[in-house]
Amino acid sequence: MASLSAERQSNYEMLRRLIAAKVSIVYVVSWEEERVLDTLRDVAAKAFASPVPFFTWSVTEGVSLEGVEDPETREPLAALDHVLSRKGSALYAFKDLHAHFGDARVVRRLRDIYQALKAVYKTIFLVGPRLVLPPDVEKDVAVVDFALPTLVEIDEIFHSVAVAFPKATIAMNDDERAEFLKSLAGLTADEVRSALTRLFMSRKQIDMGSSDLLQEEKRQIVRKSGILDFISSHVRYEELGGLENLKEWLKLREHYFSSEARNAGLPMPKGVLFTGISGCGKSLCVQAIAAAWHMPLLRLDMNLVFSGAAGTPEAALGTAVRTAESVAPSILWVDEIETAIVGTGRAGGGADTRIFSTFLTWMQEKKSFVFVAATANEIDALPPELLRKGRFDEIFFVDLPTLDERQEIFAVHLAKRGIDPRGLEILSLAQTTMGWSGAEIEQCVVSGIYEAYGQRRALDMSDLYKATSRMVPLSTTMAERIKQIKRWADTRAVKASRGGEP
Numbered sequence: 001m002a003s004l005s006a007e008r009q010s011n012y013e014m015l016r017r018l019i020a021a022k023v024s025i026v027y028v029v030s031w032e033e034e035r036v037l038d039t040l041r042d043v044a045a046k047a048f049a050s051p052v053p054f055f056t057w058s059v060t061e062g063v064s065l066e067g068v069e070d071p072e073t074r075e076p077l078a079a080l081d082h083v084l085s086r087k088g089s090a091l092y093a094f095k096d097l098h099a100h101f102g103d104a105r106v107v108r109r110l111r112d113i114y115q116a117l118k119a120v121y122k123t124i125f126l127v128g129p130r131l132v133l134p135p136d137v138e139k140d141v142a143v144v145d146f147a148l149p150t151l152v153e154i155d156e157i158f159h160s161v162a163v164a165f166p167k168a169t170i171a172m173n174d175d176e177r178a179e180f181l182k183s184l185a186g187l188t189a190d191e192v193r194s195a196l197t198r199l200f201m202s203r204k205q206i207d208m209g210s211s212d213l214l215q216e217e218k219r220q221i222v223r224k225s226g227i228l229d230f231i232s233s234h235v236r237y238e239e240l241g242g243l244e245n246l247k248e249w250l251k252l253r254e255h256y257f258s259s260e261a262r263n264a265g266l267p268m269p270k271g272v273l274f275t276g277i278s279g280c281g282k283s284l285c286v287q288a289i290a291a292a293w294h295m296p297l298l299r300l301d302m303n304l305v306f307s308g309a310a311g312t313p314e315a316a317l318g319t320a321v322r323t324a325e326s327v328a329p330s331i332l333w334v335d336e337i338e339t340a341i342v343g344t345g346r347a348g349g350g351a352d353t354r355i356f357s358t359f360l361t362w363m364q365e366k367k368s369f370v371f372v373a374a375t376a377n378e379i380d381a382l383p384p385e386l387l388r389k390g391r392f393d394e395i396f397f398v399d400l401p402t403l404d405e406r407q408e409i410f411a412v413h414l415a416k417r418g419i420d421p422r423g424l425e426i427l428s429l430a431q432t433t434m435g436w437s438g439a440e441i442e443q444c445v446v447s448g449i450y451e452a453y454g455q456r457r458a459l460d461m462s463d464l465y466k467a468t469s470r471m472v473p474l475s476t477t478m479a480e481r482i483k484q485i486k487r488w489a490d491t492r493a494v495k496a497s498r499g500g501e502p
């Protein structure tokens with residue numbers, strides 16, 4: 001517990017250090033404006049030899065000191081002038097100043113402030129949920145993330161809400177309570193409070209079963225972010241034909257996210273990268289992980305990131321990462337990650353690379369329970385830094401299925417459509433379909449079923465043979481390309497399949 005209370009001090013400490021270092025302008029990225037302001041107020045009152053005056057500003061209140069507002073300073077320019085002209089040390093917190101960045105004078109004044117405050121103990125904090133900065137001042141502003149409530153703080157909130165509902169019974173032992181609190185980790189203090197209040201209002205008894213309700217809360221948060229899709233996956237490992245190496249690897253890590261694993265000092269899993277030939281089950285694997293690990297699956301829409309609809313690509317990616325962290329433990333699914341790098345025809349290729357390296361840095365340093373599952377088809381487009389040891393826990397190569405795997409895939413897709421595979425010569429089908437992908441095998445089963453249905457009779461081998469004879473698999477039309485991919489993967493990735501003849 002000692003480390004947790006230390007962690008609790010971390011926002012306070014971080015802010016104190018910035019002020020002590022005479023940083024002029026700090027951008028605090030947080031959804032929790034009140035919590036940021038409370039912490040700043042605390043720092044101003046206690047962190048230094050004598051208390052430092054703490055001013056807040058908003059467009060409705062103007063500059064305000066301990067509740068006393070100055071209506072003359074409602075205009076952002078007047079407020080910034082207040083910062084410039086006031087003598088002595090002070091701290092300022094500006095709410096939503098970003099709404100005024102369209103005004104060139106505001107931007108100019110910020111730059112003046114940057115110069116003027118360098119030498120004095122005066123710091124201005126810009127507080128907002130997303131990072132919005134005009135390029136002109138980017139270099140002058142220190143950007144920090146405000147950490148979300150720790151388990152100790154969540155426990156305090158739980159306690160304060162529970163006190164308000166004296167009739168409710170709390171049926172959890174200490175371990176269960178710890179697990180329960182963890183399911184709230186990642187929410188802001190306000191979100192924790194409102195989720196718990198809703199829970200206490202709707203239940204007489206609070207127990208482990210109550211965490212379902214919290215899951216729904218998280219779904220809402222993801223939806224609001226607008227950049228991630230919350231995917232409910234029910235894909236079971238049995239629906240995944242072959243890929244035994246991969247399945248074994250995943251099963252070993254099923255409990256990586258439990259508190260026992262943390263206590264045992266196991267390293268935090270970072271994620272996996274699935275590379276390989278298209279249609280061989282990479283996306284399916286990601287869905288199977290989410291279902292097996294009972295974690296929310298959040299698909300990042302790369303095209304949306306680059307479209308500008310969710311702000312600059314940097315801001316959009318930042319929102320995505322923070323949202324994934326806020327509902328952690330979660331799986332962040334970056335499908336076809338190469339689209340982020342190749343950036344075909346997109347303007348400013350340099351920007352793409354920069355965004356990507358921001359993402360890599362986040363992956364490298366992340367301490368949150370976010371497991372990244374990325375897939376890539378165009379593997380030779382991937383930059384070497386992505387493949388460096390330490391980024392992903394493992395890079396898997398998902399190859400065209402082997403003979404045994406093709407039998408399994410046929411069986412999976414027949415069974416899925418209510419056909420007992422035991423009545424069919426699966427081995428023979430697998431032999432005829434050498435070089436076919438899982439997607440192509442599925443396609444073959446589907447067209448066989450249509451064929452039989454067209455003649456109003458049960459599916460038999462002739463339908464399936466007919467379907468196989470009509471299809472030319474990708475591995476034939478793209479033989480050269482597939483050879484290249486295999487050669488690439490030979491030295492860089494672990495095979496997802498156990499092997500065997502092709």
Ligand SMILES: Nc1ncnc2c1ncn2[C@@H]1O[C@H](COP(=O)(O)OP(=O)(O)O)[C@@H](O)[C@H]1O
Binds near residue numbers: 280283285375
């Ligand atoms: N190993 C497999 N087992 C069962 N079905 C598979 C397998 N590989 C591919 N499929 C089928 O093909 C479809 C497409 O696969 P997908 O995971 O999207 O391929 P990728 O992401 O590698 O391009 C899947 O939805 C599934 O129906």
Ligand SMILES: [Mg+2]
Binds near residue numbers: 284
């Ligand atoms: Mg895919």
